[in-house]
Amino acid sequence: MTSLRPVVLSGPSGAGKSTLLKMLMENFPQSFAFSVSHTSRKPRPGEVHGREYNFVSEEEMLKDIADGKFLEYSQFAGNYYGTPREAVTSPCTRSSFDHTLPCYFAKPTQQWLRFPISGVRPNFCSLFSSWNTQYHVLESGRICILDVDANGVRSIYEARPPLNARFIFVGPPSIEVLECRLRNRGTETEEKTLSRLQQAKVDMEFANSPHGKRIYDAYIVNDNIEEAYDKLFDFLKDDIALTLDDERQQVAAS
Template sequence: MASPGPRPLVVCGPSGSGKSTLLNRLFKEYPHTFGFSISHTTRNPRAGEEHGVHYYFVTKNDMENAIARDEFIETAVFSGNTYGTSKAAIKCVQSAGKVCILDIEPQGVEQIKNTDLNPVLIFNNPPSVEELERRLRKRNTETEETLSKRLSAAEFEINYGLQPGNFHKIIHNINIDEAYEEFRHFIINELKAQEEIGIFIRWDASE
């Protein structure tokens, strides 16, 4: 999986912590610089989700067979469903000349650390578990059972994310505008540092 291009960016954080907002702003500002690695999942699509856009929705049998063929760099199980990042998904972004961004869970972070991808690791820390619960309830996509599981997972993720040495950067996402500026500043400085050692970055025309 080693590539001569830019290091992939891994963003981790609980569901409802604001990751999607940060990433959407980054993609909007730099549409030709960054590309999102689309994950596979065995769960069913939610309302408005599209195959090949939000996730690759696959059967458990197909997922198990692909894992057995060593097609994934990381996998994780949540609420009985398997999620994973395929090698092909990362190569697809890199072949387009873009910096690959991955949104993965702590299980996946630990696995990707053991690859030769040498990713830049960013943790998006939410204001509180109580605020997470409020946001998740507002979505109206969770049952009480799945909400309880997500909040329990969030507590684990926050503890993992704040542990020294697990991430290169921690974003304390309290104010979304301030969080995005910090997120953007860190990423751009990291990529410019890579350019200084001869790694080509495909910047947008505005840059």
Template structure:
């Protein structure tokens, strides 16, 4: 049964760009065709958060045991708490031929890129490039310091996006979701991928 391994889709980007909002919107769509990998964390649940739905809530000891056992695809510590992605769930889902979606911080994304080079890495960017473009076009009417600060922000983003395959501007959440879905659809049509499917099938003969 020529089942092709699923795609690992990684959404990341600078903090505050709206990764969580975009991810939630993607998974409220009725035809979302990939599985969300719920993160683990040692932080306490916030009001309304459900274990096994928002996060898997773990003790610090439990989390560190998982690190030692190599059971995390990526992890990082923020403000004294661990956050990470359970490896077994990701592998089992990919092996079943389903795509897996991670929404993680840039530090974690760099770890995943190193371990899964053929993953699909999407950088969610603030609409600063478009804003910068329109500001430059309106040059003369803008203060120099405003433009200078936009330019320096653009340079920072440029550096961060370096290890990603795609850059999606988060101008509107629904636009960002449409672009992400288009990228996933396109990736499934990539010649190398289709070719592999043909070859696996013909070899199976």
């Protein structure tokens, strides 16, 4: 199995990270696995436990933080968010956590996808994994994707032993465009919208700072979702090719 590097995706809420991740997972289900973060916030309409987040109580979250069970964690708008260490670095076992559905894997399609693939949307079926399943994201032959904030990026970058990840920042073309997107969602209070905009400014300033530029391997401006996806794909195409080569070798050996 070729050594695969995790991919850490970061950017402000409303920048388009979720849409880009969905496109990537749909186009290359055999290549990626998504590490689902834990959060103490309440689910929004349409969100499913184990898909967008693992929704847990604040008490559970604080206990897991105290026990060192997160690779990174942060607090925003009164809620905690964290990436389980075990979801990325060791087998998902119930002895490590007692929360179900930490990460999910998409079932491979029958045909290989060719480059470039803008607009291609093959059907796929999500296969959910629980802590009871002895399954390791990297050992699955898929690239692990983490979606974290700027504080999480710094924590993962400085983690020891190093995760050897690839870091990508997704940003809006401007704060004004981001504000329009957030307000069009209609899912946040005025206070939370302003808080997200303030945090977005901080995140974007960090990504453009000398320290941020040392961390991030790519900065993608999402002015057009298809063009942003093409840039994301172009950055990851060599990694994707490795997963396809590994899977072909496994099929040939079976």
